[in-house]
Amino acid sequence: NRFSTFVKSGGEAFVLGEASGFVKDGDKLCVVLGPHGPEWQENPYPFQCSIEDPTKQTKFKGMKSYIAYKLVPSHTGQQVHRRYKHFDWLYGRLVEKFPVISVPHLPEKQATGRFEEDFISKRRKGLAWWMDHMCSHPVLAQCDAFQHFLTCPSTDEKAWKQGKRKAEKDEMVGANFFLTISVPAGHPASLDLQEVESQVDGFKSFTKKMDESTIQLNQTVNEFARKQVTGFKKEYQKVGHSFKGLSQAFEMDQQAFSVGLNQAIAFTGEAYDAIGEFFADQPRQDLDPVMDLLALYQGHLANFPDIIHVQKGALTKVKESKRHVEEGKMEAQKADGIQDRCNIISFATLAEIHHFHKIRVRDFKSQMQHFLQQQILFFQKVTQKLEEALHKYDSV
Amino acid sequence: NRFSTFVKSGGEAFVLGEASGFVKDGDKLCVVLGPHGPEWQENPYPFQCSIEDPTKQTKFKGMKSYIAYKLVPSHTGQQVHRRYKHFDWLYGRLVEKFPVISVPHLPEKQATGRFEEDFISKRRKGLAWWMDHMCSHPVLAQCDAFQHFLTCPSTDEKAWKQGKRKAEKDEMVGANFFLTISVPAGHPASLDLQEVESQVDGFKSFTKKMDESTIQLNQTVNEFARKQVTGFKKEYQKVGHSFKGLSQAFEMDQQAFSVGLNQAIAFTGEAYDAIGEFFADQPRQDLDPVMDLLALYQGHLANFPDIIHVQKGALTKVKESKRHVEEGKMEAQKADGIQDRCNIISFATLAEIHHFHKIRVRDFKSQMQHFLQQQILFFQKVTQKLEEALHKYDSV
Numbered sequence: 113n114r115f116s117t118f119v120k121s122g123g124e125a126f127v128l129g130e131a132s133g134f135v136k137d138g139d140k141l142c143v144v145l146g147p148h149g150p151e152w153q154e155n156p157y158p159f160q161c162s163i164e165d166p167t168k169q170t171k172f173k174g175m176k177s178y179i180a181y182k183l184v185p186s187h188t189g190q191q192v193h194r195r196y197k198h199f200d201w202l203y204g205r206l207v208e209k210f211p212v213i214s215v216p217h218l219p220e221k222q223a224t225g226r227f228e229e230d231f232i233s234k235r236r237k238g239l240a241w242w243m244d245h246m247c248s249h250p251v252l253a254q255c256d257a258f259q260h261f262l263t264c265p266s267t268d269e270k271a272w273k274q275g276k277r278k279a280e281k282d283e284m285v286g287a288n289f290f291l292t293i294s295v296p297a298g299h300p301a302s303l304d305l306q307e308v309e310s311q312v313d314g315f316k317s318f319t320k321k322m323d324e325s326t327i328q329l330n331q332t333v334n335e336f337a338r339k340q341v342t343g344f345k346k347e348y349q350k351v352g353h354s355f356k357g358l359s360q361a362f363e364m365d366q367q368a369f370s371v372g373l374n375q376a377i378a379f380t381g382e383a384y385d386a387i388g389e390f391f392a393d394q395p396r397q398d399l400d401p402v403m404d405l406l407a408l409y410q411g412h413l414a415n416f417p418d419i420i421h422v423q424k425g426a427l428t429k430v431k432e433s434k435r436h437v438e439e440g441k442m443e444a445q446k447a448d449g450i451q452d453r454c455n456i457i458s459f460a461t462l463a464e465i466h467h468f469h470k471i472r473v474r475d476f477k478s479q480m481q482h483f484l485q486q487q488i489l490f491f492q493k494v495t496q497k498l499e500e501a502l503h504k505y506d507s508v
Numbered sequence: 509n510r511f512s513t514f515v516k517s518g519g520e521a522f523v524l525g526e527a528s529g530f531v532k533d534g535d536k537l538c539v540v541l542g543p544h545g546p547e548w549q550e551n552p553y554p555f556q557c558s559i560e561d562p563t564k565q566t567k568f569k570g571m572k573s574y575i576a577y578k579l580v581p582s583h584t585g586q587q588v589h590r591r592y593k594h595f596d597w598l599y600g601r602l603v604e605k606f607p608v609i610s611v612p613h614l615p616e617k618q619a620t621g622r623f624e625e626d627f628i629s630k631r632r633k634g635l636a637w638w639m640d641h642m643c644s645h646p647v648l649a650q651c652d653a654f655q656h657f658l659t660c661p662s663t664d665e666k667a668w669k670q671g672k673r674k675a676e677k678d679e680m681v682g683a684n685f686f687l688t689i690s691v692p693a694g695h696p697a698s699l700d701l702q703e704v705e706s707q708v709d710g711f712k713s714f715t716k717k718m719d720e721s722t723i724q725l726n727q728t729v730n731e732f733a734r735k736q737v738t739g740f741k742k743e744y745q746k747v748g749h750s751f752k753g754l755s756q757a758f759e760m761d762q763q764a765f766s767v768g769l770n771q772a773i774a775f776t777g778e779a780y781d782a783i784g785e786f787f788a789d790q791p792r793q794d795l796d797p798v799m800d801l802l803a804l805y806q807g808h809l810a811n812f813p814d815i816i817h818v819q820k821g822a823l824t825k826v827k828e829s830k831r832h833v834e835e836g837k838m839e840a841q842k843a844d845g846i847q848d849r850c851n852i853i854s855f856a857t858l859a860e861i862h863h864f865h866k867i868r869v870r871d872f873k874s875q876m877q878h879f880l881q882q883q884i885l886f887f888q889k890v891t892q893k894l895e896e897a898l899h900k901y902d903s904v
Contacts, residue, residue, distance in 0.1 A: 148763055148764075148765070314760070317760060318757070318760045318761055321756070321757040321760055322754075322757040322758070324753075324757070325750070325753040325754045325756065325757040326754065326757075328750050328753055329750040329751070329753065329754050331750075332746050332747055332749070332750040333747070333750070335743075335746070336743055336746070336747050339739070339743050343735070343739060344740070347731075347732055347735050350728050350731070350732070351728055351729070351732050353728070354721070354724050354725040354727075354728040354729070355725070357720075357721040357724050357725065358718075358721045358722065358725050358872075360717070360721065361714070361717040361718040361720070361721040361722075362718070362872075364710070364713060364714045364717055365714055365865055367544055367865065368544075369544075369865075369866070369869055370865065370869055373869050373872060373873050373876075376873075376876065377872070377876060380876060380880065469761055469763065469765075469766065470765070473765055473766055473769050473904070476754075476758075476769060476773070477769050477772075477901055477904050480769075480772065480773060480776060480901060481898060481901050484776065484894050484897055484898040484901075485898065487894050488891055488894045488895060488898065491887050491890050491891040491894065492891055494887050495884055495887040495888055495891065498880050498883050498884045498887065499884060501880055502877060502880040502881065502884065505873055505876060505877050505880075508869070508873050
């Protein structure tokens with residue numbers, strides 16, 4: 113199928129030995145053998161990049177408005193301003209260049225309400241998550257287009273266009289990208305293709321199950337947030353309202369021994385009112401970040417079928433070539449070349465799978481911790497409010 | 509209106525000087541002037557009475573079953589067993605005897621499910637609340653029929669019947685009851701009837717407002733309890749279920765660096781499941797007692813219109829008698845007698861109103877404290893469960 117991902121990605125051309133290009137030293141990407149199998153060589157100069165202060169800017173004398181975000185990469189410390197369309201351009205380059213790497217999805221486009229505060233704040237958070245995943249990836253973090261995006265001064269229009277053109281003319285994309293991959297040398301480092309197939313199949317099942325469970329979790333969390341903002345808030349505030357009603361009735365008795373109780377019950381009513389507000393405010397603190405994380409991972413999970421497809425295509429070519437050699441239709445040397453190149457794709461795929469698991473464990477650990485910490489703070493705040501109310505009865 | 513409460517209660521007969529009977533010293537009820545106005549003289553031998561161990565008993569060789577409650581009055585320390593029908597008999601005597609005293613209502617009768625555990629437990633609690641209000645009331649606590657009920661040995665059938673007959677033949681009921689009331693002597697202690705009228709009117713408005721707000725609170729609390737048992741529980745358990753689903757997906761990756769996270773997420777799922785159960789179990793601890801209290805007070809609030817009616821009837825008679833004297837239709841001496849007897853009813857009514865406020869403040873204070881304490885314990889339990897879950901991530 114000439115329209116399959118295997119063909120379109122350049123995987124087929126590479127496996128068949130049709131890719132050619134000059135690989136500069138700086139373009140080399142190494143897969144190494146770690147304790148858990150193949151992994152991308154770590155970025156020797158790891159960095160992060162903050163995304164803050166989305167501000168509305170104008171050009172063409174105010175005819176056109178847009179939002180610019182302030183980026184400060186830690187390895188340069190120099191702030192640059194970028195618009196969503198710059199992120200989008202970069203994303204396009206990365207997807208084109210890297211056939212077996214899961215490029216994190218950008219937060220979705222939105223036509224209307226682009227200048228509304230909620231939307232901007234949500235997009236900034238989404239871009240920050242995206243940036244975190246970009247910086248965490250040894251290959252993506254170091255690629256030229258990304259570095260250009262992070263470091264080119266926003267005021268130097270010329271340098272920006274130059275870097276853009278260079279990235280767009282990059283020849284080491286698609287099939288040629290695979291030429292840049294170095295795998296551990298020597299025969300023992302060559303992968304058992306059957307073993308690779310079983311690992312990739314296992315990962316395929318994993319992503320399927322993870323995709324189902326994240327969709328389910330996302331729905332539940334979304335509904336839970338909605339319930340807290342509506343039903344939970346309403347129930348606690350109705351209790352607060354009824355206590356206030358009781359205290360208003362009791363206030364008709366203004367004898368000295370009643371007044372303290374009346375005030376304490378009124379305060380209790382206010383406390384339940386406040387607790388209702390706490391419930392409504394809470395999802396922003398704990399459930400929204402969980403949903404942001406799930407959205408990012410749903411993007412990755414949507415990427416992997418194509419990545420797996422490229423690897424499977426390569427494996428199929430190896431099997432075919434072996435059959436062709438047996439049938440005398442192909443020279444053994446050519447088949448060996450195919451197997452070697454499939455080995456490179458397999459190393460890259462397994463490295464990418466490993467990277468996915470590594471950041472998944474890191475991200476879900478820290479997000480679950482954050483979620484539970486926020487939930488604990490919330491219930492402590494509720495408890496504290498109730499304790500305040502309880503103390504009002506001490507002097508009654 | 510010969511069917512009015514004023515007439516039926518004996519209030520009219522008493523005011524018109526038609527009641528007569530011999531008041532033994534032991535029957536005397538004193539109203540004294542306290543710091544807040546008239547109040548019942550305190551019971552010099554205050555006591556309480558526990559109601560425990562409802563047990564199924566049979567008679568007629570098992571042909572008839574009933575539930576007997578163990579009562580232990582603190583002033584005798586001797587346990588007696590009583591059935592609901594004994595409470596009901598006593599209640600009837602008290603209502604007949606005391607026209608301006610709010611006899612607490614018994615927990616409602618129920619024809620079906622009499623032997624079901626929930627019903628028995630609920631009735632026991634209702635009877636305990638009733639008993640608390642009986643023992644707290646200076647007049648009710650000391651009355652003969654109640655003392656007979658509390659102290660007559662359950663095994664002495666003869667003594668029980670004797671006491672019962674005596675109570676049923678009591679002549680100091682209705683109109684004659686008022687004869688037993690002593691009010692502070694001397695002219696300064698005589699109440700300003702206009703002032704009394706305004707106080708009673710104020711109390712009437714108070715009870716109306718309190719009745720409305722307790723009905724409202726009862727509905728809210730009832731609904732809140734229902735929501736916690738259904739919706740709240742369901743929402744937290746759905747979150748728990750989704751976390752468990754995620755951990756099951758993650759368990760497909762059994763690499764060393766994943767296992768700890770998988771287990772921590774599974775535990776988090778269980779924690780949310782448990783929190784759902786906490787929500788469902790909670791109303792029994794905090795909302796049910798509030799509803800018990802409200803039910804008891806709704807009974808008192810239903811009693812007061814009649815009590816107020818008797819007092820208003822007496823006041824009307826005083827006004828009438830004054831007019832009759834002016835018109836030469838009545839001797840001044842007779843009118844003075846009417847005014848004196850109205851004064852007695854007013855003292856008793858104000859004492860009863862005072863008693864109501866006193867126990868109301870006491871009961872609502874302690875019940876609000878209990879409610880808040882239980883709510884605090886609940887939210888602390890939730891927090892603790894979440895902290896347990898959070899710690900599972902420490903070693904990930």
